[in-house]
Amino acid sequence: MPDELQSALSGAADRVQATLGDLxxxxxxxxxxxxxxxxxxxxxxxAFLVFEGARAHGLAPDLAAPAATAVECIHAYSLxxxxxxCMDDDDLRRGRPTVHRVWDEGTALLVGDAxxxxxxxxxxxxxxxxxxxxxxxxxxxxxxGLRGMVGGQAMDIAAESAAEPLxxxxxxxxxxxxxxxxxxxxxxxxxxxxxxxxxPLRRYGxxxxxxxxxxxxxxxxxxDAATVGKAVGKDAGRGxxxxxxxxxxxxxxxxxxxxxxxxxxxxxxxxDKADCLRDAARFVISRRN
Amino acid sequence: MPDELQSALSGAADRVQATLGDLxxxxxxxxxxxxxxxxxxxxxxxAFLVFEGARAHGLAPDLAAPAATAVECIHAYSLxxxxxxCMDDDDLRRGRPTVHRVWDEGTALLVGDAxxxxxxxxxxxxxxxxxxxxxxxxxxxxxxGLRGMVGGQAMDIAAESAAEPLxxxxxxxxxxxxxxxxxxxxxxxxxxxxxxxxxPLRRYGxxxxxxxxxxxxxxxxxxDAATVGKAVGKDAGRGxxxxxxxxxxxxxxxxxxxxxxxxxxxxxxxxDKADCLRDAARFVISRRN
Numbered sequence: 001m002p003d004e005l006q007s008a009l010s011g012a013a014d015r016v017q018a019t020l021g022d023l024x025x026x027x028x029x030x031x032x033x034x035x036x037x038x039x040x041x042x043x044x045x046x047a048f049l050v051f052e053g054a055r056a057h058g059l060a061p062d063l064a065a066p067a068a069t070a071v072e073c074i075h076a077y078s079l080x081x082x083x084x085x086c087m088d089d090d091d092l093r094r095g096r097p098t099v100h101r102v103w104d105e106g107t108a109l110l111v112g113d114a115x116x117x118x119x120x121x122x123x124x125x126x127x128x129x130x131x132x133x134x135x136x137x138x139x140x141x142x143x144x145g146l147r148g149m150v151g152g153q154a155m156d157i158a159a160e161s162a163a164e165p166l167x168x169x170x171x172x173x174x175x176x177x178x179x180x181x182x183x184x185x186x187x188x189x190x191x192x193x194x195x196x197x198x199x200p201l202r203r204y205g206x207x208x209x210x211x212x213x214x215x216x217x218x219x220x221x222x223x224d225a226a227t228v229g230k231a232v233g234k235d236a237g238r239g240x241x242x243x244x245x246x247x248x249x250x251x252x253x254x255x256x257x258x259x260x261x262x263x264x265x266x267x268x269x270x271x272d273k274a275d276c277l278r279d280a281a282r283f284v285i286s287r288r289n
Numbered sequence: 290m291p292d293e294l295q296s297a298l299s300g301a302a303d304r305v306q307a308t309l310g311d312l313x314x315x316x317x318x319x320x321x322x323x324x325x326x327x328x329x330x331x332x333x334x335x336a337f338l339v340f341e342g343a344r345a346h347g348l349a350p351d352l353a354a355p356a357a358t359a360v361e362c363i364h365a366y367s368l369x370x371x372x373x374x375c376m377d378d379d380d381l382r383r384g385r386p387t388v389h390r391v392w393d394e395g396t397a398l399l400v401g402d403a404x405x406x407x408x409x410x411x412x413x414x415x416x417x418x419x420x421x422x423x424x425x426x427x428x429x430x431x432x433x434g435l436r437g438m439v440g441g442q443a444m445d446i447a448a449e450s451a452a453e454p455l456x457x458x459x460x461x462x463x464x465x466x467x468x469x470x471x472x473x474x475x476x477x478x479x480x481x482x483x484x485x486x487x488x489p490l491r492r493y494g495x496x497x498x499x500x501x502x503x504x505x506x507x508x509x510x511x512x513d514a515a516t517v518g519k520a521v522g523k524d525a526g527r528g529x530x531x532x533x534x535x536x537x538x539x540x541x542x543x544x545x546x547x548x549x550x551x552x553x554x555x556x557x558x559x560x561d562k563a564d565c566l567r568d569a570a571r572f573v574i575s576r577r578n
Contacts, residue, residue: 032435035435086398112402113402114435121427130423133423137409141406141410151320154319
């Protein structure tokens with residue numbers, strides 16, 4: 001990973017932790033502690049996208065921190081709920097025991113619920129104009145909801161009991177919701193904050209989101225659990241359609257590379273201000289976890 | 290129930306269903322259908338409070354509908370998640386099987402998650418100034434989160450494994466979060482929409498919320514499941530502290546009546562424009578479900 005990208009990612013993580021600390025105000029209760037645990041240890045890719053999109057529009061990190069924290073709260077809540085026994089029943093996440101394994105299912109349920117609420121508390125904070133904060137909040141709600149992330153989740157569950165495995169179009173549609181919607185929201189947030197045209201960042205975010213999911217499917221085949229930080233080989237084991245099962249390993253890699261080129265091309269309007277976003281796109285398909 | 294209150298409550302329910310229908314846009318998927326099921330059949334007390342608070346400030350129902358729908362989405366999501374096996378494990382809600390019994394736990398989890406997102410999508414809609422919609426969204430997030438509804442839930446869970454039953458102060462604190470925060474938010478929303486001082490409606494909402502919970506505890510002792518529409522006698526069966534166990538049945542009834550008087554007195558500034566809110570306060574302690 002290029003140094004500049006590494007430092008931007010860890011800077012994003014630090015800012016998210018700081019904002020989260022302010023929001024939870026040293027609450028020592030179980031749920032607050034489990035909320036911090038759930039957000040910790042992630043790559044903070046989505047927060048990084050918010051900060052870099054803001055930077056490309058000349059906006060300081062302080063202005064972007066509430067939105068960056070909000071999207072990491074939504075992402076973390078979705079992982080906590082996904083990992084529960086009634087969903088994927090996973091024991092390992094980000095290399096550590098999942099929330100319902102450290103605490104219990106009731107706590108995991110409340111942690112996810114409270115993180116979603118905290119996201120909408122966070123996105124409303126800060127010094128941006130009220131209209132920009134409202135636009136961010138409304139679009140985050142759509143990206144997180146039934147026509148975005150939760151909708152993709154629901155399609156994923158429905159696919160498990162379907163007679164036929166999904167087609168490439170169907171799986172692309174599913175992933176556009178399940179992982180794509182939040183990544184797209186994160187990429188475009190900077191333009192929304194600045195009141196600028198979000199179209200170039202939207203194209204970048206859409207291509208990046210799909211490349212990210214294809215890379216995830218490749219990791220599920222090629223990675224090992226210790227490095228990836230969660231269970232691998234689960235999809236193939238279930239006979240579930242993935243980009244790898246549909247395109248083959250080489251085909252999936254080629255498709256991901258094309259998407260990364262597409263993502264980088266979409267940023268031309270930003271010149272070298274978007275170099276870190278380009279590095280991130282390349283990193284997404286080379287990552288090992 | 291006075292005719293005017295009855296018609297205001299059913300009018301609120303109709304408007305919420307209409308707004309919800311628009312938001313879900315005839316989505317025929319399982320999760321969307323289960324979301325509608327989860328919101329249906331409630332008293333819509335919280336939506337009613339939003340509409341009446343708005344009316345007291347001269348605001349038309351159309352302006353208040355997005356916020357009224359939002360709070361009913363939050364309330365419905367909390368019931369769906371509370372009823373799950375890892376929480377209260379209830380089979381009956383509003384006289385019908387709970388969402389995880391009609392569908393399954395995974396669906397119930399997603400339905401709750403999607404309803405919370407939909408609440409924040411809804412509250413951002415409409416023709417109020419952006420600053421008012423943002424204020425409603427931010428305060429709804431606080432009322433729904435760890436320092437509001439979810440915080441009360443967490444205290445409730447912690448109390449179950451505590452060595453001592455809760456004191457009156459502790460249970461008042463718990464209920465201020467668990468049921469009080471959303472009722473207070475609903476009561477004050479109209480003032481927030483109008484940019485007016487929310488203090489009188491806040492006093493009304495706080496007294497009403499506590500009276501409501503005391504009445505709920507009384508129903509748990511005096512009601513029967515068929516009329517109440519959910520399991521009763523559960524708290525006493527668990528040896529859980531309630532307002533009835535702490536104050537006695539007569540003491541709890543007296544306390545609820547005093548709170549209703551307090552709630553009505555807080556509305557003096559609104560004159561007869563708040564008669565329906567006064568009727569609602571009186572109804573809350575006389576209701577049978």
